[in-house]
Every structure is written in C-alpha cells, then in structure tokens.
Amino acid sequence: MQKSNRVWIIDDDRSIRWVLEKALQGAGIEARAFDSGDSAISQLGRDVPDAIISDIRMPGIDGLALLKDLHAQHPDIPIIIMTAHSDLDSAVAAYQGGAFEYLPKPFDVDEAVAVTQRALAHAQEQKSESDGSEAVEVNTEIIGEAPAMQEVFRAIGRLSQSNITVLINGQSGTGKELVAHALHRHSPRREEPFIALNMAAIPKDLMESELFGHEKGAFTGAAAQRQGRFEQANGGTLFLDEIGDMPAETQTRLLRVLADGEFYRVGGHTPVKVDVRIIAATHQNLENLVADGRFREDLFHRLNVIRIHIPKLADRREDIPKLAKFFLQKAAGELDVDTKILLPETEEFFCALAWPGNVRQLENTCRWITVMASGREVHIEDLPPELLHHKEDNAPADDWEKALRHWADQALARGHHQLLSEAVPTFERALIETALKYTAGRKRDAANLLGWGRNTLTRKLKELDMAGGDDSAEP
Numbered sequence: 001m002q003k004s005n006r007v008w009i010i011d012d013d014r015s016i017r018w019v020l021e022k023a024l025q026g027a028g029i030e031a032r033a034f035d036s037g038d039s040a041i042s043q044l045g046r047d048v049p050d051a052i053i054s055d056i057r058m059p060g061i062d063g064l065a066l067l068k069d070l071h072a073q074h075p076d077i078p079i080i081i082m083t084a085h086s087d088l089d090s091a092v093a094a095y096q097g098g099a100f101e102y103l104p105k106p107f108d109v110d111e112a113v114a115v116t117q118r119a120l121a122h123a124q125e126q127k128s129e130s131d132g133s134e135a136v137e138v139n140t141e142i143i144g145e146a147p148a149m150q151e152v153f154r155a156i157g158r159l160s161q162s163n164i165t166v167l168i169n170g171q172s173g174t175g176k177e178l179v180a181h182a183l184h185r186h187s188p189r190r191e192e193p194f195i196a197l198n199m200a201a202i203p204k205d206l207m208e209s210e211l212f213g214h215e216k217g218a219f220t221g222a223a224a225q226r227q228g229r230f231e232q233a234n235g236g237t238l239f240l241d242e243i244g245d246m247p248a249e250t251q252t253r254l255l256r257v258l259a260d261g262e263f264y265r266v267g268g269h270t271p272v273k274v275d276v277r278i279i280a281a282t283h284q285n286l287e288n289l290v291a292d293g294r295f296r297e298d299l300f301h302r303l304n305v306i307r308i309h310i311p312k313l314a315d316r317r318e319d320i321p322k323l324a325k326f327f328l329q330k331a332a333g334e335l336d337v338d339t340k341i342l343l344p345e346t347e348e349f350f351c352a353l354a355w356p357g358n359v360r361q362l363e364n365t366c367r368w369i370t371v372m373a374s375g376r377e378v379h380i381e382d383l384p385p386e387l388l389h390h391k392e393d394n395a396p397a398d399d400w401e402k403a404l405r406h407w408a409d410q411a412l413a414r415g416h417h418q419l420l421s422e423a424v425p426t427f428e429r430a431l432i433e434t435a436l437k438y439t440a441g442r443k444r445d446a447a448n449l450l451g452w453g454r455n456t457l458t459r460k461l462k463e464l465d466m467a468g469g470d471d472s473a474e475p
C-alpha cells in the first residue's frame with residue numbers, strides 16, 4: 001500500500017500557508033497549498049490527498065461547508081480544521097462534520113505538525129472506512145476564547161457522540177453546569193431529560209430518596225410513591241454537582257447503580273432499570289478526598305473517565321470583556337431597558353479584578369449595574385461598592401504609577417492634549433488632602449509632611465480652589 005504522506009493546506013492567508021507548508025515539508029510531509037476551498041475542490045477530481053488542513057473563514061466556500069462536502073465524498077480523508085475565531089459552535093460543528101482535529105489559531109507550528117502526523121497515521125490505518133456522521137445545528141452558548149476554554153470546547157466536541165462519564169472540575173461559578181448542559185445538548189441523548197442536582201444543597205437524610213425515589217410509606221412523610229432523579233433522567237443525563245459532598249452511604253449506592261444499571265427505590269424491593277449518563281462536578285480535589293478516606297476510590301475511578309477542567313475567571317481574563325458585554329445585554333433584555341456600555345477604563349478595571357465568585361459574580365455585577373448605574377455609559381464609580389472597596393484594599397500602594405500610565409494612554413487615545421495640566425492638579429490635590437487628613441487639618445504640619453513651606457501650601461490650596469486657601473487661622 002502506498003504510504004499516506006500528502007497533505008493539502010487550504011487558507012486564504014498566505015503567511016499561514018507558507019508557514020505550514022515549510023513546517024510540514026521540514027517534517028518530510030509532501031504539502032500542497034490552496035488559497036481557497038473552491039480551488040482545492042476543483043483539484044479533487046484529479047488528485048486526492050491523504051489529509052487536509054483547512055481554515056474555517058475564507059472567501060468562497062468556507063471551511064465547514066468544505067468539510068461537509070469532502071466528508072461526504074471522501075470520508076476517509078482526515079481533515080484538520082483551523083480557525084482564528086474559535087468558539088463552541090465551530091469546534092462542535094467541525095467534529096460533527098467529521099473533522100479529525102480542531103486547531104484554534106494561533107497555533108504552535110510543532111503542534112500543527114504533530115496533529116498532521118497523527119492524521120496521516122490515522123489515514124494509513126483507516127483508508128477505506130467511513131462514519132458518515134452529519135453536521136448538526138448548534139447554538140453558541142458558552143463564551144470563551146482563552147486557550148483553556150478552547151480545550152473545554154474541544155472536549156465537548158470530541159465527546160459529542162459518546163455516552164462516556166465525565167468529571168468536571170472547577171471553582172464555584174466557573175460554568176460547570178453550563179458545560180455539563182452543553183455536553184448533554186451535543187450528545188445523542190439531547191432529546192431526553194437533563195437533570196441537575198447539587199449534592200451540597202440537599203439535606204443528607206433526604207439524598208437517597210431524592211436520587212432514587214421512594215415507595216409509599218418508606219418513611220414518615222412518604223405519603224405516595226415518588227420517582228427519584230435517576231428515574232427522571234432515564235435516557236438522558238444526570239448532572240451531579242458538588243459530588244465531593246455526597247455522603248459515604250450514597251456513594252456506595254451510586255457505585256452500585258453505575259455498575260449494575262439498576263437500583264431500588266427507598267423502601268422498595270423491585271429493581272428499577274435505568275439508562276443514565278452521569279456527569280459529575282466538583283470544586284474540590286477528589287484525589288485529596290480519596291486520600292483522606294472521604295470519597296470512595298472505586299467511585300472516583302468510575303467517575304473520572306474523562307476529566308474537564310474549567311479555569312477560574314482570573315485565569316482567563318481575556319474573556320472578561322466579552323462575557324461582561326454578553327451579561328449586560330442579557331440583563332438589559334430581561335429588564336427591558338437599554339444595554340449599559342462599559343467605558344474603556346471600567347472594562348480595564350473589570351479585567352484586573354480577582355473575581356473570586358468567577359463568572360457568576362461577573363454576571364451578578366452586570367445585573368447590578370444594569371439596575372443601578374445612572375447613565376448609559378458605566379464609569380468606575382458606578383460599580384457596586386464592594387468591587388470598589390476591593391480595589392482600595394487590594395491595590396498595592398505602588399499601583400498608582402501603573403494607573404497613571406494607563407490613564408495617560410487612554411487620555412492620549414481619546415485625543416487629550418496638555419496632560420500635565422490635567423494630571424498635576426489632581427495629583428497635588430490628592431497628596432494635600434491626604435496630608436491634611438493625616439494632621440487633622442493642621443496646615444503647618446501638613447506642609448512639613450509634603451516637603452513645602454507653609455506659604456506654598458496656602459498658595460496651592462488657593463490655586464486648587466481647596467478649603468483653607470483663604471489662609472484662615474488654624475491651631
């Protein structure tokens with residue numbers, strides 16, 4: 001059999017074509033470049049490559065349409081899809097259209113070569129196989145351009161045809177439930193129920209009945225038979241949030257259900273069969289809980305088949321502006337008011353915050369702003385007081401220089417002139433006020449602290465139109 005070694009590169013960007021062509025040739029791969037999907041398709045009648053690397057956004061036929069076409073005609077050619085504007089849509093659509101791999105731009109050239117080599121090896125193995133899967137319509141629902149979120153999208157795309165158990169790790173408010181829901185929506189179970197249950201929110205003694213249901217009279221208050229979440233989720237997905245908080249005896253039962261696919265309602269004697277995909281999530285380190293004997297190791301291994309880590313918001317700050325815009329639009333829609341717009345300095349301030357409550361805190365802040373900010377444009381002073389305190393408490397003392405540079409950048413960008421005449425009075429006023437506060441209003445002492453003579457301070461107070469500029473008597 002002829003060795004699979006010929007790759008086509010399709011991209012309207014000449015520099016990308018060039019870089020990839022050189023890198024692949026350097027790795028001993030025969031590469032040929034096309035500047036459009038149409039030119040590649042017209043060549044296909046005469047020649048067939050072993051693998052294709054294609055951009056998504058191009059004039060003429062775009063990468064996903066090309067993927068669909070090619071996949072229908074040549075299901076055995078692995079196609080690697082690249083895109084600069086990567087989002088969940090394109091990742092999932094690429095995989096569901098039959099893409100072999102999805103490469104978000106900018107990519108590392110070595111990684112691109114490695115992926116291509118894998119694709120060629122795959123082509124070699126599977127020359128005549130086809131899977132015929134069809135692209136499905138999906139909506140963008142998770143915002144994230146940060147590399148770590150791209151990993152999450154890739155995982156969702158890769159898992160979209162499977163029923164495999166997934167464990168999602170991430171701090172509270174990072175979007176674990178959103179990702180679990182996306183996994184469900186892009187799975188073969190999408191028409192069946194998605195049931196979410198937070199272990200931390202259910203009283204311990206109600207947990208078993210919540211999960212597995214109960215028979216009439218199983219305990220005091222069980223007036224009728226009740227279905228548990230497992231039964232409700234039958235055929236679909238059960239999302240178990242904060243799985244680390246599940247009590248030991250429930251862990252044992254859960255393990256048995258996962259092994260046998262059946263369980264007994266509380267007080268019941270007839271087994272109930274279910275087909276449920278489990279997605280579990282936790283903000284805790286389950287390995288540590290296992291080491292401490294607080295989580296069953298066998299259950300941990302059953303759940304930990306595929307793990308998705310969702311980074312905290314502070315580790316993907318580049319996504320903050322887009323998320324904020326999205327939440328401001330959403331809040332405005334819900335409240336039926338105009339959408340607020342963050343001024344550049346407010347957005348910058350947002351991007352620098354710690355956001356301990358992650359995306360949920362950002363969403364709540366945007367709601368607050370939508371209700372509380374007076375104007376359409378949101379200034380830093382319009383933000384909820386706790387965020388501003390946070391700024392004062394956490395800004396290191398020498399951050400003012402950074403803030404000043406930033407202010408100067410912004411002012412110049414907005415076309416201001418004479419920056420010093422704007423900045424110096426503000427600077428002096430701040431120092432004078434602070435010194436006066438420190439000396440309880442005594443000008444002589446304040447002047448001393450500032451390194452001025454008393455008369456200079458009095459003159460400055462006057463110039464700056466500040467209280468005390470009339471040189472009134474003082475103690």
Ligand SMILES: Nc1ncnc2c1ncn2[C@@H]1O[C@H](COP(=O)(O)OP(=O)(O)OP(=O)(O)O)[C@@H](O)[C@H]1O
Binds near residue numbers: 173174359
């Ligand atoms: N990347 C994102 N794009 C858009 N919305 C998001 C994103 N991440 C989170 N959200 C929104 O933020 C809120 C919190 O997300 P979610 O409930 O999924 O977090 P969680 O990690 O499950 O939190 P907890 O562990 O506290 O239950 C939700 O309203 C969700 O829709």
